[in-house]
Amino acid sequence: MRRVDASPLERNRxxxxxxxxxxxxxWAVALAKLAFGWMSNSAAVTADGAHSFIDGGSNVLGLVAMSVASRPAxxxxPYGxxxxxxxxxxxxxxxxxxxxLELGRMAFDSLLHDRHPDVTPLMFGVMVGTLLVNLAVTRFERLQGEKLKSPLLLADARHTLSDVGVTLAVLVSIGxxxxxxxxxxxxxxxxxMGVVARVAWGIVKQAVGILSDTARLDPxxxxxxxxxxxxxxxxxxxxxxxxxxxxxxxxKIEVDPxxxxARAHELADAVETQLQKEFPEVVDVVVHVEPARSPSSLPGISTR
Known part of the structure; x- marks a missing residue:
């Protein structure tokens, strides 16, 4: 029995x-960083801007994916x-x-060619401003991801959080x-790069868990x-x-043979209702009903 409601469509919206x-x-943050990174000849600031620009690209990707994900089964x-x-x-x-990879390229370019950024108070102020924006965006997106139970929003929030780490590091380098x-x-x-790599691993691990049908509930x-x-x-x-x-x-459940x-079917319905009551995230339960056999001949079976 599958729980049917309109909430998934509203959630996706x-x-x-x-x-x-x-x-x-x-993208507003990215443009500010790219502009001042180019003007100041700073590899770190420019790389940070590129990172923020990719954040925007991720959002576009997410919007396209959600348009597909919102389609009904x-x-x-059949599973949506x-x-x-x-x-x-x-x-x-x-x-x-x-x-x-881009961060690494720009870092080595800066080190090998001895490129020195021009530090100005305006540049420092812009970086602090973008840091505050990133913190606000990360908090907002994480809260919305938890509220809507969206792995995409939670993944993107971690991505944006990596921008915060990048910007903090850039501020240190400017100083x-x-x-x-x-x-x-x-x-x-x-x-x-180490911070970015860690974030990427966490996102990929979560997505692979979903796509590979990792167990969601404790058996x-x-x-x-x-x-x-x-x-x-x-x-x-x-x-x-x-x-x-x-x-x-x-x-699978075992019942009196x-x-x-009709009675066995009623028990299956009761199990479905019980599980959906205890686990609100469960939308569909398939119960296979079998006649009871001797517990002693079937080790590992839970009995009551």
Missing amino acids: KVRTVLAAILVAN DEDH HGKFEALASLGIGAMIGIAM LVHLGYPKADGIVTLAV QRVAHHTLQVPGVLSCRDVRSRGMEGTVYVDL QLTT
Whole structure:
């Protein structure tokens, strides 16, 4: 029995609205960083701007993916199109990887060719301003991602958070250059690559977990709540998959072999209702009903 409501469509609409707002903020920040990075001849600031620009590209990718993910289930996609959201998260991870390569190129260029950025109070002020914008965007997107249970928003929030780390590192490099350490521009840029790589790994890991059908619920907890239904003698072969807010479960229960088909079906319905009550994220439960066998001959079966 599948839980049917209009909330997924509303959720996707809200996710798209959040992404559109963040797209505007990311590209405004990117343009400011790129302009002042070019004007000041700073590899770190320019790389930071490129990173922010890729943030905007990630938002565009997310908007396209959410347009697909919001489509209802159809004959070819009976479980819906939700995994397109995870695919978009993989795309974000790939974009972070591209940004990391660009950071490395610019860092070595700065170190090998002894490029010294021109530090000005205006440049410092712009970087502080973009830092505050990134912090606000990260907090807003993370809260919305948790509220809407969107892996895409949560992934993009981590991506934007990496921008905060990058900008902080750039501010440090600006200060060091001003104090007479010009190579700090390239060195700090290299250090930022480690932060970017870690963010990319976290995003890819989450997306792969969804796409590879990693278990979403603890089988023991599912079995425990299933066995609370009167008439269910055992529960086994519990499987779950899906996304954080959209989980599918299938399991096997054993009942008295003397039960009628109608009564066995009622027990299956009761199990579905019980699990959806205990796990609000569960939208579909498939219960396989089997006649009870001797527990002693089947090790590992949960019984009550």
